[in-house]
Amino acid sequence: MKLYGEGILLGYSERQGKERLFRSVDLYLEGQEPGTMKVGIPDGSAGLVQTCQALKQKAVKVTVEVRPVPKLGMTFFDLVAVEAA
Numbered sequence: 776m777k778l779y780g781e782g783i784l785l786g787y788s789e790r791q792g793k794e795r796l797f798r799s800v801d802l803y804l805e806g807q808e809p810g811t812m813k814v815g816i817p818d819g820s821a822g823l824v825q826t827c828q829a830l831k832q833k834a835v836k837v838t839v840e841v842r843p844v845p846k847l848g849m850t851f852f853d854l855v856a857v858e859a860a
Contacts, residue, residue: 776841780804781860784835785811787827800827800854802837814839814854826857834860 782804790797798816803809814837816823838856843849 777855778839778841779837780806780839781834781836782809784827784830784833784837784857786831787824798824800857802835812852814852817853820854823854823857827854830857830859836860 780802782802785801785803787798787800790799795818798820799813800816802812802814804812816827835857836859837854840853840855842851842853844851
């Protein structure tokens with residue numbers, strides 16, 4: 776399932792795991808209950824990383840893929856697209 780929203784890209788971060796590098800962005804999303812959300816950036820999305828770094832602290836439109844993993848009982852949120860608002 777994909778979600779679409781508008782907000783502000785607050786920042787970009789990287790964290791080294793045991794086997795790979797995890798990338799994510801913090802988004803402030805607007806709506807009935809506004810708030811901040813950490814969204815992962817999938818591996819192999821170098822262009823998306825550069826775009827996020829360029830749009831830091833700016834208004835953006837985002838597309839987020841919701842990825843439930845029933846075995847783990849968790850839901851992951853992956854950034855699919857971002858553009859200036």
